[in-house]
Amino acid sequence: xxxxxxxxxxxxxxxxxxxxxxxxxxxxxxxxxxxxxxxxxxxxxxxxxxxxxxxxxxxxxxxxxxxxxxxxxxxxxxxxxxxxxxxxxxxxxxxxxxxxxxxxxxxxxxxxxxxxxxxxxxxxxxxxxxxxxxxxxxxxxxxxxxxxxxxx
Amino acid sequence: xxxxxxxxxxxxxxxxxxxxxxxxxxxxxxxxxxxxxxxxxxxxxxxxxxxxxxxxxxxxxxxxxxxxxxxxxxxxxxxxxxxxxxxxxxxxxxxxxxxxxxxxxxxxxxxxxxxxxxxxxxxxxxxxxxxxxxxxxxxxxxxxxxxxxxxxxxxxxxxxxxxxxxxxxxxxxxxxxxxxxxxxxxxxxxxxxx
Numbered sequence: 001x002x003x004x005x006x007x008x009x010x011x012x013x014x015x016x017x018x019x020x021x022x023x024x025x026x027x028x029x030x031x032x033x034x035x036x037x038x039x040x041x042x043x044x045x046x047x048x049x050x051x052x053x054x055x056x057x058x059x060x061x062x063x064x065x066x067x068x069x070x071x072x073x074x075x076x077x078x079x080x081x082x083x084x085x086x087x088x089x090x091x092x093x094x095x096x097x098x099x100x101x102x103x104x105x106x107x108x109x110x111x112x113x114x115x116x117x118x119x120x121x122x123x124x125x126x127x128x129x130x131x132x133x134x135x136x137x138x139x140x141x142x143x144x145x146x147x148x149x150x151x152x
Numbered sequence: 153x154x155x156x157x158x159x160x161x162x163x164x165x166x167x168x169x170x171x172x173x174x175x176x177x178x179x180x181x182x183x184x185x186x187x188x189x190x191x192x193x194x195x196x197x198x199x200x201x202x203x204x205x206x207x208x209x210x211x212x213x214x215x216x217x218x219x220x221x222x223x224x225x226x227x228x229x230x231x232x233x234x235x236x237x238x239x240x241x242x243x244x245x246x247x248x249x250x251x252x253x254x255x256x257x258x259x260x261x262x263x264x265x266x267x268x269x270x271x272x273x274x275x276x277x278x279x280x281x282x283x284x285x286x287x288x289x290x291x292x293x294x295x296x297x298x299x300x301x302x303x304x305x306x307x308x309x310x311x312x313x314x315x316x317x318x319x320x321x322x323x324x325x326x327x328x329x330x331x332x333x334x335x336x337x338x339x340x341x342x343x344x345x346x
Contacts, residue, residue, distance in 0.1 A: 079183075088294075090294050093313055093326065094183060094185070096185070100189065101185070102183050102185055102326070103179075104328070105179065107181070112330070114313070115296045115310075122296075
């Protein structure tokens with residue numbers, strides 16, 4: 001009789017705990033799908049390290065900035081170029097002095113082309129993609145980020 | 153009553169924090185140089201008949217563009233956008249100078265530049281000079297220009313971004329080609345307020 005009451009009590013406890021866990025999961029998923037993505041930084045940084053010019057002069061093929069840079073609106077939508085070398089460098093669309101940075105924000109999803117003598121093609125592209133929409137795309141994005149352990 | 157007071161007490165700091173965040177230093181729409189360097193000066197033949205130098209416009213925001221009068225699309229679009237921006241600036245337009253430097257000195261005389269620019273805004277000033285002078289200026293600004301044959305004639309592939317120079321003559325920013333006039337208006341207002 002007493003064992004039966006204990007078992008019933010445990011069953012009730014287990015059911016309530018399961019319901020609570022399910023509710024927690026639903027809330028977590030809803031948050032992950034609907035809460036706005038707030039990255040710690042929206043800067044996509046590329047740096048010219050010290051000595052790059054000297055290495056190029058010595059015949060090294062130094063590629064720092066890819067031909068195509070991909071950005072995502074609202075998440076990583078600022079191209080930040082920094083010249084840590086001791087000579088001026090054409091880096092992407094700008095001539096950047098030693099110690100100087102160039103910070104270019106994007107607000108419209110599109111493909112942007114810039115003349116860039118630092119590239120063999122003489123040009124570089126920046127592809128700005130829209131950020132994930134609320135709901136499933138945001139949930140999928142967060143899941144991928146979590147799986148990749150990439151801080152935002 | 154006490155609950156209302158409590159709610160208001162709670163909300164005021166939240167509202168102030170939100171207002172502070174909204175009022176945080178607005179940033180340029182253009183690509184900003186940090187720290188900005190002094191913009192390289194130049195001496196060109198101006199479309200207004202006098203020497204065109206950067207120093208002449210100290211105290212104004214200068215929007216510096218490179219192009220050529222035979223340009224089929226990019227330059228007319230840029231100049232139309234800049235004219236629209238100046239118009240939208242109202243009385244502040246007096247404190248903004250658009251300077252258009254040719255990458256095609258063979259065809260762009262001061263007179264040619266003057267008549268071409270007047271179609272967009274009579275306040276625009278064009279500049280030309282000896283090829284080596286223009287080439288040196290382009291190097292100083294990181295601008296590229298390359299002549300390409302087109303049928304019996306030629307065109308010039310060139311950097312299409314616009315340089316934003318503040319009232320102290322510092323090269324503050326670079327606006328990529330294709331941005332709206334409202335972006336220029338936004339940035340010019342910020343630079344004028346500095």
